Amino acid sequence: MKRDRREFLKQMSFSAAGLLAGNSIFAETGITKSPPLFFEISLAEFSFFSDLTGGKMTNLEFPIRAKKDFGVNVVEYVSMFFNGKHTDATYMNDLKKRTADEGIKNNLIMVDGANISDLDQAKRIKAVESHYPWVDAAKTLGCSAIRVNLGAMDMPGTSDDEFNASVDGYSRLLEYGDKTGINIIVENHLGRSCNAAWLAGIMKKVNHPRAGVLPDFGNFCIKRSKPVTNDIAGWLSTKCEEQYDVYKGVEELMPYAKGVSAKTHKFKADGEDADLDFRRLFTIIKKSGFKGYVGIEYEGGLYRSMGKDESYLPNAEGVLATKKLVEKVGAELS
Secondary structure (H helix, E strand, O other), X not given: OHHHHHHHHHHHHHHHHHHHHHHHHHXXXXXXXXXXXXXXXXXXXXXXXXXXXXXXXXOOOHHHHHHHHHOOXXXXXXXXXXXXXXXXXXXXXXXXXHHHHOOOEEEEEEOOOOOOOOOXXXXXXXXXXXXXXXXXXXXXXXXXXXXXXXXXXXXXXXXXXXXXXXXXXXXXXHHHHHHHOOEEEEXXXXXXXXOHHHHHHHHHHHOOOXXXXXOEOOOOEEEEOOOOOOOHHHHHOOOEEEEOOHHHHHHHHHHHEOOEEEEEOOEOOOOOEOOOOHHHHHHHHHHOOOOOEEEEEEOHHHHXXXXXXXXXXXXXXXXXXXXXXXXXXXXXXX
């Protein structure tokens, strides 16, 4: 097992070196690095959680690294890494200029904020309004959308209660998105939203052109064990007690998809994902007619740093491994 991992890391280092050394060659010859894919690739900022929280990278530096170190010029931000500066015009204009100067496209901001599905109407409306500045921030950066959550880990009430509250809160936020020209999309992320049929039902009910979903390969756990501590380390130690079928879930959500999150954690020695059949997943994606952005989101680095588990690759190696796998499978199906 150790030998397999060493061989895999060796291959990844060669891939990284080839990427960095080959950029100038491809630029001079005009030769593309891989066949055209039926989708485009973006890079999710959450892949660098430990770098961003550990002071090794800033939100302003992330898009430049995405392009220069990983060859991806479309980026997806996470709200927490703005550190409250999303309403600071100077900061936002700086970020916008940096990305424009490098030819980088700002595609999405993943917003983790107040619960727009709160069963209390007054709290729900306040939560919706708290998302307005994020819609404005996305507009400033030239993003196409923000990603929001519906519900919470431990929502009270019945499934119908949460469904109705979600439809109300989501519809209110969609109205603001419509005014600003920004899509408001939902990820299967928390609680009942990890039930694809339930989330698809929300999309059918709101029936809005700016509504949509961000299917995430790694977020189909409907019920988790209770964390020992209410922090990241505590949540990482939880176990999934009820799992929704990933392939069924992706298939149910793709008709409403305005993006896809190709989340990874571990890899086999041959570079394949250790947990999921990426060819099966991407076959489902292609069959749906999707031609948008597939976001690379490597979460293994979080388990390595916060969970103290070195069986997971470091952030940069995990991102490169995910990119290589997504390109490989995409090329086979394109």
